[in-house]
Amino acid sequence: MASTNTTAAQAAPAPASAPAAPPAHGANLHVATPAGVLIALGIVYGDIGTSPLYTLRAIFARGPIQEEVVLGSVSAIFWTLTLLTTVKYMLLALRADNNGEGGILSLYALLRRRPTKWLYIPAILGASALLADGIITPPISVASAIEGLQILKPDLNTVPIILAIITGLFVFQQFGTAIIGKLFGPVMLVFFSMLAVLGVVQLLHYPAVFKALNPYYAINLVVNVPGGFWLLGAIFLCSTGAEALYADLGHVGRGNIYFSWTFVKVCLILNYFGQAAWLMQHVGQKLAGQNLFYKLMPDWFLLPGIAICTLATIIASQALISGSFTLIIEALRLRFWPKVRISYPTELRGQAYVPSINWLLYVGCVGVVLYFRESGNMEAAFGLAVTLTMLMTTVLLAYYLYYKRVSVLWIGLLVVVYFTIEGSFLVANLRKFPEGGWLSILLASIMLSVMLIWIRGQRLRNELTEFKDLAEYLPMLKELSNDHSVPKYATHLVYLTKSDNPKCVENGVIYSIFMKRPKRADVYYFIHVETTDDPYTTTYTVQHIMPNELVRIDFRLGFRVDHAINIMFRQVVTDLVKNKEVDITSRYESLNKNEIVGDFQFILLNKTLPTRYLLRGLLSTVMNLYERLKHLGVSEQESFGLDNSNVSIENVPLVIPARPELQLVREEVPAK
Missing domain, CATH: 1.20.1740.10 (Amino acid/polyamine transporter I)
Incomplete structure (x- = not known):
């Protein structure tokens, strides 16, 4: 997000692939000119x-x-x-x-x-x-x-x-x-x-x-x-x-x-x-x-x-x-x-x-x-x-x-x-x-x-993805957001989630917020993108899970619409500000009194998978080939149109496999 005041007038135009339907669309489908x-x-x-x-x-x-x-x-x-x-x-x-x-x-x-x-x-x-x-x-x-x-x-x-x-x-x-x-x-x-x-x-x-x-x-x-x-x-x-x-x-x-x-x-x-x-x-x-x-x-x-x-x-x-x-x-x-x-x-x-x-x-x-x-x-x-x-x-x-x-x-x-x-x-x-x-x-x-x-490969990853009940972590998230002993990571922190259930979030998001460097922010955003069967759907819903602290945004985009999340997210935030649903001004006193917009930081999770522990034979081969194809393509940062945003990419485990306990025996260091 830009570090200037966000207003409705500044909302970015729709992406090039997602304008109104073409002339052939809808009522004009049968018309010949x-x-x-x-x-x-x-x-x-x-x-x-x-x-x-x-x-x-x-x-x-x-x-x-x-x-x-x-x-x-x-x-x-x-x-x-x-x-x-x-x-x-x-x-x-x-x-x-x-x-x-x-x-x-x-x-x-x-x-x-x-x-x-x-x-x-x-x-x-x-x-x-x-x-x-x-x-x-x-x-x-x-x-x-x-x-x-x-x-x-x-x-x-x-x-x-x-x-x-x-x-x-x-x-x-x-x-x-x-x-x-x-x-x-x-x-x-x-x-x-x-x-x-x-x-x-x-x-x-x-x-x-x-x-x-x-x-x-x-x-x-x-x-x-x-x-x-x-x-x-x-x-x-x-x-x-x-x-x-x-x-x-x-x-x-x-x-x-x-x-x-x-x-x-x-x-x-x-x-x-x-x-x-x-x-x-x-x-x-x-x-x-x-x-x-x-x-x-x-x-x-x-x-x-x-x-x-x-x-x-x-x-x-x-x-x-x-x-x-x-x-x-x-x-x-x-x-x-x-x-x-x-x-x-x-x-x-x-x-x-x-x-x-x-x-x-x-x-x-x-x-x-x-x-x-x-x-x-x-x-x-x-x-x-x-x-x-x-x-x-x-x-x-x-x-x-x-x-x-x-x-x-x-x-x-x-x-x-x-x-x-x-x-x-x-x-x-x-x-x-x-x-x-x-x-x-x-x-x-x-x-x-x-x-x-x-x-x-996607199905294997989805099968291995663990989802957590978000309600269990809301008190911790609120405490972290208000814990001034933890350095603030960003004013607004944005995660992309694959969970289509607003009550759940994948384990990787929880791991990133609490178990790596603690990420304190004033407002957290969870963004979920659903591809619809209609080609040109461009709708979204907003849920304030914790008012002014945790907001979930669900985009419903047609299969011919460009997933320019940065542009779409900016427009949604502009609308939320206009409706006084969120306050995006910086919480730092010196900036807040001048109504300076707080910084926005996107966190993209690279979910690593230790296939040698979880998969064998053909499944392991498929997953390895899937990872190679993934590296040949563009990054999620580019595919979601986040090139010009503040983005951090973190490696988190897709799943932590149970390993056999090793019977290690301690030996005494011989006296000299």
């Missing part, structure tokens, strides 16, 4: 919108063009976009919003107070796979666009260009996208319009391809065409951005997504069918590594087309990186991820920057580019992880509908249909495991391991 639709085009559809650059090319990468495969593939693409994106995500998932927010972790937060305690497993599985997808999507998207230059110059090495674009993209993250973000919508509008026009031009030459709208051709491909089932691994690439679409609900609102998806889907379908029309005119030939998408462009339009595609893939990558930041922040607030540094480069709602994740993604993207070098090789690593995310979302959606008292028959139908569809895609993608699919599984496994270790 022209500006909102344009923003949705720039934020929501980058991943799924750039999939025409590589989906059909991946299907025909090896064998000759066959009519049954062309019709079956484009039919399967149409019905995948319809059943997965339109029905599951648009009509079902977008309705499972958590106070206006979407995404797998928001959905989990909506369900986590329910009796089913294991639901965190599908939540972290899906989140881990989505983070893995964030490492593979930028390289394959950018590479697919840039490789169009090889049509003009076949011997061009595109790797340096791809790396330069990706490097610039990640370096730019720390500055935010408030300025160029305004261009995202118009650029994507041009891109989708280009998709539609290119498709229509080809369809004019072969309109008969529209017969593939009949699902018979998709079923025939999977059931009757030799090897047709395994093509589902490539067909699935058309829907990889559907999960990101759900996660962006809070940024743009359901109404804007609904309205814009109609336009986007029409453009995608026209382009996919246009590519199929081109293929139908070249039956029997081989693509031989050529980029099918650019075959649709006339020569004079090739350079402008490549430029538009490159901008679109950069926007798609930017949206996915920002989505990864949001996912990590949600995981951190839900205590699924170690505490990491978060900054807010602009005032734009939801614009956060997580340096550790940014550079982790960057290293992963560079590794993918250098290992695979071409987008055609990256396709094998793409898609496998996302199928896991979709399956986990289906599990959580089923429970959401169950708690909404939807008929068990409808829920059973949902599970059967989508487990069949997504399970088939998963099995087909597993065939790509040796060719590169192992990478997405490896990346997802690393992310999952971090989450599991962090969750289990």
